[in-house]
Amino acid sequence: MYGALRGRLPAKLLALFKIRDYRHQEKVYRLAGVQMMSVVNSGRPSEVHGLVTVQLREDPREWTIVDIGTILGLAQLIPETTDRRWIVNSRIDLRTFNEIY
């Protein structure tokens, strides 16, 4: 899934929040509002530079709510042409380099 990204997909963080549900013994949900991206070229790394390109979705839904547990870490995205398309820098640290190829 998502090619070289193997099931991970970059997103832009829009909000971090907690919501308290008083009906369920004060259960607290720790959530994030994100704007998801989509992979270009099925997530295949470029033959030349070996990096994956992502872009903002054309989806009319502006943001999605996810649990903060699903956020795996920071991603470094280098803007390509406009503010809608980025290159995922997989050489930023050893872990990312080892997982995205």
Added chain:
Amino acid sequence: MPGKAYREVTQWQEKEMRNLGRCLLGVLAVALRQPDNSQIHPFKRALTCVRLLYDFTMMAQYRSHTAETIQYMEDHPERFHEMKDIFLEFKVSKRMQAKADELRRELRPQRTLLNQSVAKSTRKRRRILEQDREEENDQRMALINAESHFNFVKMHLISHLGDHIYQFGNIPMFSTEYGDLAHKEQIKDGYRPSHTNNPARQILSSYGRQHAFRIRLLNLEFLQRSRADLAAEVVEHLGETLTAPSAPPVYCRMLKGHRKDVRGVADFGRALKVSPETICREFIRYSRLSLLLGRRILEDPAILRSLPIELLRQLKIPVLAFQELNVYDIQRARCIGDGLFRNQASRNDSV
């Protein structure tokens, strides 16, 4: 990210160079993204070359290897050596530059004389000038290709790192960084309390004494833990100096930076410039997709709007360090919204 242009920095520190390396390939990929017909081949070679070299340096930092990673470490330099001549024109020594300048100085007067006699019209003269410039460049490149080289020790050394790993183990073990760091503790901290006149002996004895004390304390601690018979004053002293072993830290995601102006869905929507209807719709969607049946949030917008919300600015994410079992790097994802981050532009990180 470095704050200055590459050529503006006169001396790069090791850490700065390492940080630059991390984003070099991505930045280069963006800079060379739209080549014209004549640039396709050299750009491709340059990018492949940088990629091979940087992938090699990444793999050289591994603390454990497999036959496959060592094979990569042997293949990458080989392919790099095949393509490195694309950077030859930037490896011009001062001697080579002087030689090229001299050649240009010799040829220019001859050409000027020749052109004056041949070309009458301005257009013709301009065309001849352009031809001359191209010829000059070709000659310079021929000279560079003939005399420049990457034949120096550091460039050759990378071919042997694969064998080195087989024989002696991983590369970071032999890093000189540890020696650099020890300089502060072993030399500089000893120099400061000395009377600075012929301080070598004082530095050595000061460091030796502190080191001996530390070893002695560790030995006593060990003896105390193994219930050895120690003198009462020693036990008392150890009780004063030793601290209780702290519990291992618990790593979990943490939200920080509470914004006091947001209390409910309406404030939340105002802060994010999203309508409360959209927020409720997304809550319901999240609840249906991610929560168990009995734990779902009620799908009644009136109840949803009454739930208290806290908006936060920072998420601390523990990420397990590469090839480690209990070492975590803490990453801080920031989400400031429209506000300024440290008096700079707003910051909404990518995750």
